[in-house]
Amino acid sequence: MRREKGRRPRKKVCSFCVDKIESINYKEIGRLQRYVSERGKILPRRISGNCAKHQRQVTLAVKRARSIALLPFTTE
Amino acid sequence: MKKYELVFIIKPMEEEALQAVIAKFEAMVTNNGGTMEKIDRWGKRRLAYLVKDFTEGYYCIFRFTGTPATVAELNRVMKITDDILRHMIVKEDE
Numbered sequence: 001m002r003r004e005k006g007r008r009p010r011k012k013v014c015s016f017c018v019d020k021i022e023s024i025n026y027k028e029i030g031r032l033q034r035y036v037s038e039r040g041k042i043l044p045r046r047i048s049g050n051c052a053k054h055q056r057q058v059t060l061a062v063k064r065a066r067s068i069a070l071l072p073f074t075t076e
Numbered sequence: 077m078k079k080y081e082l083v084f085i086i087k088p089m090e091e092e093a094l095q096a097v098i099a100k101f102e103a104m105v106t107n108n109g110g111t112m113e114k115i116d117r118w119g120k121r122r123l124a125y126l127v128k129d130f131t132e133g134y135y136c137i138f139r140f141t142g143t144p145a146t147v148a149e150l151n152r153v154m155k156i157t158d159d160i161l162r163h164m165i166v167k168e169d170e
């Protein structure tokens with residue numbers, strides 16, 4: 001099977017590495033909200049472009065934020 | 077001694093009642109072998125989902141150092157206090 005022609009998607013870079021952020025806190029909801037879908041799901045790495053290290057931190061931070069009602073488990 | 081962070085949400089009530097609840101837990105930290113470092117009050121916030129049929133809550137954050145016993149005792153009392161909607165104690169990083 002031949003690969004579809006077209007532009008190769010641009011390589012994404014981890015925005016946390018770019019900003020040199022070491023640890024992600026569950027209290028910064030403004031920042032975390034960018035890594036959550038409209039329905040409140042955590043975005044996968046292939047979409048968010050985070051590196052593995054920061055994606056793990058995002059996951060933990062989102063889960064903590066959910067448990068204290070800062071972020072929704074689900075909307076609607 | 078480890079550093080902990082305690083976040084809790086109090087029912088929306090009058091200022092004095094809130095004050096009393098916060099003071100009570102502040103005293104609990106020191107009475108159970110912990111030392112308070114910082115109290116952060118976020119004030120009233122909308123909750124992301126309904127908690128015990130409330131749409132709003134008063135957020136308060138304690139940063140303290142303590143022993144596992146301090147945490148256990150806080151956890152126990154927080155659970156049985158009706159004015160507390162939610163609470164969470166996490167070990168602080170950094």
